[in-house]
Every structure is written in C-alpha cells, then in structure tokens.
Amino acid sequence: MTAPRTAVAAPEPPDRPLTAATLTVGDPVWVYAFGRWRRGEVTRLAQVRARIRYVSDRHGSERERWFSCSPDEPVYHGGLPEPLTWRCPSARCRLVCTGRPGQTAAQIRAAHEQSPHHHRELDPR
Structure with missing residues (x-):
C-alpha cells in the first residue's frame, strides 16, 4: 500500500532583485526597459550579467539585451x-x-x- 500524496504549495517568488548567480537560462523575469516593466526570459548568462529577451511593444516585437542585474538595472522574478x-x-x-x-x-x-x-x-x- 502506498502513502497518500499530499499537495505541496509552490514556494513564493523572492520579492527582491535577482543576481546573475541566482538565475538560470529559461527563467521568467521582470526587467525595466524603455520606461516600463516588461516580462522577459533569460537566454544567456555571464558572471555578473544576464541576457534577457523581452517583449518590447504591444504588437509582440521582441528585443534581447544584456542587463547587469544591479540596482541600476534590477531583474525581478517573473512569478511576481x-x-x-x-x-x-x-x-x-x-x-x-x-x-x-x-x-x-x-x-x-x-x-x-x-x-x-x-x-x-x-x-x-
């Protein structure tokens, strides 16, 4: 007889800026670009920077650029x-x-x- 399965709640996303060390490729994120917060996805990682692809306008055009993951260019968890x-x-x-x-x-x-x-x-x- 097997033990009954119990549901486990997903962990809350961290409510703080992320660093390149805490990100992995494919993570959903929020970035501040061109005066607005935009949803994006991590495509590449360096030691202290992350390359993020994000939707740049309401028509769905995508842009991709490096973010330094610093207080000047914060990156937040995409689940927020x-x-x-x-x-x-x-x-x-x-x-x-x-x-x-x-x-x-x-x-x-x-x-x-x-x-x-x-x-x-x-x-x-």
Whole structure:
C-alpha cells in the first residue's frame, strides 16, 4: 500500500532583485526597459550579467539585451504580480508612480511620500 500524496504549495517568488548567480537560462523575469516593466526570459548568462529577451511593444516585437542585474538595472522574478501604478491624491503633486513587480499600492504610496518629489500641502494655520 502506498502513502497518500499530499499537495505541496509552490514556494513564493523572492520579492527582491535577482543576481546573475541566482538565475538560470529559461527563467521568467521582470526587467525595466524603455520606461516600463516588461516580462522577459533569460537566454544567456555571464558572471555578473544576464541576457534577457523581452517583449518590447504591444504588437509582440521582441528585443534581447544584456542587463547587469544591479540596482541600476534590477531583474525581478517573473512569478511576481504585474507592477501597479498609483496616482498621488495631493492637489499640488498629482504624480503617477509605478511600483516594482510585487509591490502593493500602500508600499508605493509610502515610498512616494518619503521622496523629495512629493510636494506636501502647507498647513492651513
């Protein structure tokens, strides 16, 4: 008699930038290219860089380039949810902020309110 099989939940994708050492060829990833977060796939690896193929426009055209997997060019796990946008309700600010993959609207708002780009309203006293 065999033991009953139990379902095992898939591990949560890491909510941090990945490095070339943690990636493998074929991994789904998120990259920031041309002002937007885009889904891509790792095609080649070097010691500290990863070559990633991603969809560059709404028509499905693909591009491929090297990303340094650094804070300047972060690469996030492809299993994270799509990035959210949030608009500041302040009458003086009204900036539209785009978070990174996996970030909630509350996290985006908190980061924006701490940034120098947020224009705080003057106290009416």
